[in-house]
Amino acid sequence: MPKDAITNEPLIEMVNVTKIYPPDVAALQDISLRIYKGEILFLTGMSGAGKTTLIKLACCLETPTSGRIDVAGRDLSLISPAGIQRMRQKIGVAYQDFRLLDKQTVFQNISMAMEVTYASTKAIRERVEELLTMLNLSDKRDKLTGDLSRGEQQRVALARAAANRPSLLLADEPTGNLDLTTTKLVINLFRHLNEEHGSTIVVATHDESIYAETEHRVVALSNGHLSDHPRRTPQQGELFEA
Amino acid sequence: MHFLSYILRQTGKNLRQTWGTQLLTLLTVTLSVLLFAFFFLIYTNMLNAGKRLGDEVRLIVYLDQEITEQMRPELEKKIGDFGPVDKIVFVSRNEAFARMSAQLGQEKDVLNDLDPDFLPPSIEVYPLKNLKDLSKISQFSDFLLTLPHATKVQSGSDWLRRFGHFTNLLRVVVFLSGSLLIISMTFIVSYTLRLTVLSRQSELEILKLLGATRAYIRLPLLLEGMLQGFLGSSFGLAALYLLYQSIDSHFSNPGFLKLFDFAFFPAEITAAILLASIVLCTAGSLFSIRRFIRI
Structure with missing residues (x-):
């Protein structure tokens, strides 16, 4: 989606969010952030800065210790378990640890995301083939994911996250195991989703090469605190002041 | 349509993944139904014979x-x-x-x-x-x-009294075999389902992350229990019917069966046994689902 087409309507709004893991590890402290519909946002920071925790909070894999998170205008803490599941169908998440089923094929792993939405077999086959082509994995279609390299597994995880053309795609270190060529394929996938389907993309990464030349907003996390980043876009990039 | 197709496909997948245990469960359910139905068949026939004898006193x-x-x-x-x-x-x-x-x-x-x-x-x-x-x-x-x-x-009251005692004893046997049926079906199906859940633990976790609904995850497991109940009781009743036919053809004329007019269950009783088995196995599934699945 072109930058000037980004709406002013926030898709995710975090207000004074703190996440403390027992016994007293503060992963995020008093974070306030808006992520707008149709936006591509880079979340940067060193390992342990809190990027993964923020991603997990956004997809309801974790609940905040304090503060409030709204997704599409709805307070996450008030959404029923069934509502959370329905919402997850519209959020694609590429986890840092991939979370693939090693004993299932690449096709089965990717199609699983569409099967839970009861998509037709034809639609699943077409979409999976399309993603495999985009990520240069066509020849791995029927291979067990356990037999793939880390880089290939990472692309399968990304394909699964993108399968439903999600409203929101959260990618945690999506290029950690990729070379420059495949990194470009992944970036192209993000761009395609954003431009063709209006997906909001949040990329958590410490790989500066991905966002160094970007015009999109970049926010940095450091020791659980959000800090302004020199590369943020002026019209959309304001950190939300609670 | 897609929903039903997914549920059925997933049920088939579950059955394939734990086919060995499924087969043993099916065998147990079949034998339990056969045992119970066998004693129940004798009991109902004895009751009918007793009624007829009583009428002719x-x-x-x-x-x-x-x-x-x-x-x-x-x-x-x-x-x-x-x-x-x-x-x-x-x-x-x-x-x-x-x-x-x-x-x-x-x-x-x-x-x-x-x-x-x-x-x-x-x-x-x-x-x-x-x-x-x-x-x-x-x-x-x-x-x-x-x-x-x-x-x-x-x-002939002494004979009738002894007949009455035998019928009472048979009632106890029917009660005990019925209890065995309930226990074996509920617990074994529940145990099998637990194995299914454990074997698919990582898959279920991922499905949950992908937004699978309760129905998507639970219905195939519930269907698995229902299927065990239906197939187990069908096989058990079919085996009993074959046994009955065999006895009937061997002792048809003249003899014991003619004297007692030995008959198989009417359709209503057969349907009731089938239904009860399905309900019991489904209850076993439900128990495991509620206990081991957190979605």
């Missing part, structure tokens, strides 16, 4: 001399005063001989050398149905023995 008072026509009304009144009767039949020596001759049919020649008066005269008393209680029959029998010229009363 009569008391025979053997006498040491013939009852004259004049004495009959007085005896009928005396008997009627003690208890309500359906009918009273006086059988003379000659009538008894004629009956025996008729019963022997072609073998009646054996009676040629015997005196036609060798059989005792008797009175056959047919009590009304409300007097068919075994203790009342016994009291009636004691009373009839006090009639003039009565030497012996044959009521």
Whole structure:
């Protein structure tokens, strides 16, 4: 989606969010952030800065210790378990640890995301083939994911996250195991989703090469605190002041 | 349509993944149903036989001399005063001989050398149905023995009593096999499902992250239990029917089965056993789902 087409309507709004893991590890402290519909946002920071925790909070894999998170205008803490599941169908998440089923094929792993939405077999086959082509994995279609390299597994995880053309795609270190060529394929996938389907993309990464030349907003996390980043876009990039 | 197709496909996948355990469970359910249904079939047939025998109860008072026509009304009144009767039949020596001759049919020649008066005269008393209680029959029998010229009363109450005891024992066996059926179905299906859940633990976790609904995850498991109940009880009942057919063809004529008019379950009972099995197995599945799945 072109930058000037980004709406002013926030898709995710975090207000004074703190996440403390027992016994007293503060992963995020008093974070306030808006992520707008149709936006591509880079979340940067060193390992342990809190990027993964923020991603997990956004997809309801974790609940905040304090503060409030709204997704599409709805307070996450008030959404029923069934509502959370329905919402997850519209959020694609590429986890840092991939979370693939090693004993299932690449096709089965990717199609699983569409099967839970009861998509037709034809639609699943077409979409999976399309993603495999985009990520240069066509020849791995029927291979067990356990037999793939880390880089290939990472692309399968990304394909699964993108399968439903999600409203929101959260990618945690999506290029950690990729070379420059495949990194470009992944970036192209993000761009395609954003431009063709209006997906909001949040990329958590410490790989500066991905966002160094970007015009999109970049926010940095450091020791659980959000800090302004020199590369943020002026019209959309304001950190939300609670 | 897609929903149903996914649920069925997922159920098939579950069954394939744990087919060994599934097969053992199916065998256990089948044997449990077969065991219960076997005893229940005997029990229902015994009940029917008992009812028929009860309907045919009569008391025979053997006498040491013939009852004259004049004495009959007085005896009928005396008997009627003690208890309500359906009918009273006086059988003379000659009538008894004629009956025996008729019963022997072609073998009646054996009676040629015997005196036609060798059989005792008797009175056959047919009590009304409300007097068919075994203790009342016994009291009636004691009373009839006090009639003039009565030497012996044959009521068959001892045999009926023993038959009643056997039926009661069978009721206990049916109860025990029914309990076994409930326990085996509920627990074994529940255990099998637990294995299914454990074998798919990582998959279920990922499905949850991808937004799978409760129905998507739980329905195939519930269907798995229902299928076990349906197939297990169908196989069990089919095996019992084959057993019944085999017994029926071997003992068809003349013999025990004809005497008792041995019959298979009517359609309603068969359907009830099927339904009960499905409900029990589904309950077992439900138990495991509620306990082991957190979605």
